[in-house]
Amino acid sequence: MLSRNKFIVFLFVMLTCHEQCYSKIPEYIQVCKRDQDTVNECVRDSIEKLRPKLVEGIPELNVPSLDPFYIHEIAPPVGSNSRAFQAVGKDIKVSGAGNFSLKHVEVDLENLTFRARVRFPRLHFEGKYKVDIQFLLLPIRGEGTLVADAIKCNVDAFMKIKIVERDGVEYIEFTSIDTDITIRDYKIKLQGLFNGDKALEDATNMALNENKAELLKAAKPFAEKGVSTIILDAANKVTKDIPYDELFPKP
Ligand SMILES: *[C@@H]1O[C@H](CO)[C@@H](O)[C@H](O)[C@H]1NC(C)=O
Numbered sequence: 001m002l003s004r005n006k007f008i009v010f011l012f013v014m015l016t017c018h019e020q021c022y023s024k025i026p027e028y029i030q031v032c033k034r035d036q037d038t039v040n041e042c043v044r045d046s047i048e049k050l051r052p053k054l055v056e057g058i059p060e061l062n063v064p065s066l067d068p069f070y071i072h073e074i075a076p077p078v079g080s081n082s083r084a085f086q087a088v089g090k091d092i093k094v095s096g097a098g099n100f101s102l103k104h105v106e107v108d109l110e111n112l113t114f115r116a117r118v119r120f121p122r123l124h125f126e127g128k129y130k131v132d133i134q135f136l137l138l139p140i141r142g143e144g145t146l147v148a149d150a151i152k153c154n155v156d157a158f159m160k161i162k163i164v165e166r167d168g169v170e171y172i173e174f175t176s177i178d179t180d181i182t183i184r185d186y187k188i189k190l191q192g193l194f195n196g197d198k199a200l201e202d203a204t205n206m207a208l209n210e211n212k213a214e215l216l217k218a219a220k221p222f223a224e225k226g227v228s229t230i231i232l233d234a235a236n237k238v239t240k241d242i243p244y245d246e247l248f249p250k251p
């Protein structure tokens with residue numbers, strides 16, 4: 001028989017242990033041994049296995065669905081040359097992100113870095129826009145609906161990881177991310193330019209689709225900023241409550 005005091009201690013341990021001592025890894029997370037020789041293949045495989053969950057989203061972790069993915073608003077990064085580039089996208093639905101393929105995965109367990117190259121064969125965008133810019137000396141003004149496709153998008157991501165301790169347990173945290181995005185080709189159509197002047201609208205859409213290098217260059221910092229935020233956020237939400245020793249058990 002437990003004495004009353006021992007019983008109280010037992011109860012206390014049960015209650016406070018609830019999360020730390022019996023932390024259960026969700027079944028959709030495949031853990032990887034802390035072994036530099038196998039970790040790259042293993043993490044690549046884990047991300048592959050996570051794909052269906054990423055596609056539909058993980059509500060219990062607050063991770064939104066990847067396909068479709070919804071962007072509430074996209075505006076120029078603060079501090080950018082926003083006078084020259086006043087363009088805002090709103091309520092944009094992005095389809096096709098779930099069709100990603102992992103071209104390269106590199107986990108450095110010693111220096112705690114993560115590098116990946118992800119290819120999206122096609123991303124389809126639909127939403128609203130508002131624009132008042134000069135593009136190649138051409139004024140573009142209006143608001144309405146936007147439909148676009150980006151073909152063969154490569155995202156190179158480099159993330160730094162830190163081991164943080166909470167209540168005596170170590171967890172991983174992604175502290176920073178750098179992305180480099182390249183897009184092979186795109187199509188874009190803006191409707192509602194120049195208060196419905198069809199001739200100007202057609203001429204503008206033609207210019208936007210014929211000067212791909214210039215438009216991609218202008219859009220690159222927006223895309224990189226947006227995608228960096230999305231990846232960093234999702235990576236941290238997925239791994240936040242899994243102790244380092246359980247996510248990457250020592251061999
Ligand atoms: C993603 O792949 C599926 C299956 O191959 C395809 O039906 C769908 O159109 C793709 N999405 C995009 C945006 O290309």
Ligand SMILES: *[C@@H]1O[C@H](CO)[C@@H](O)[C@H](O)[C@H]1NC(C)=O
Nearest residue numbers: 036107108109110111112113
């Ligand atoms: C960690 O960084 C050092 C210095 O850059 C490098 O020599 C070493 O190979 C890296 N570790 C791994 C596992 O790549």
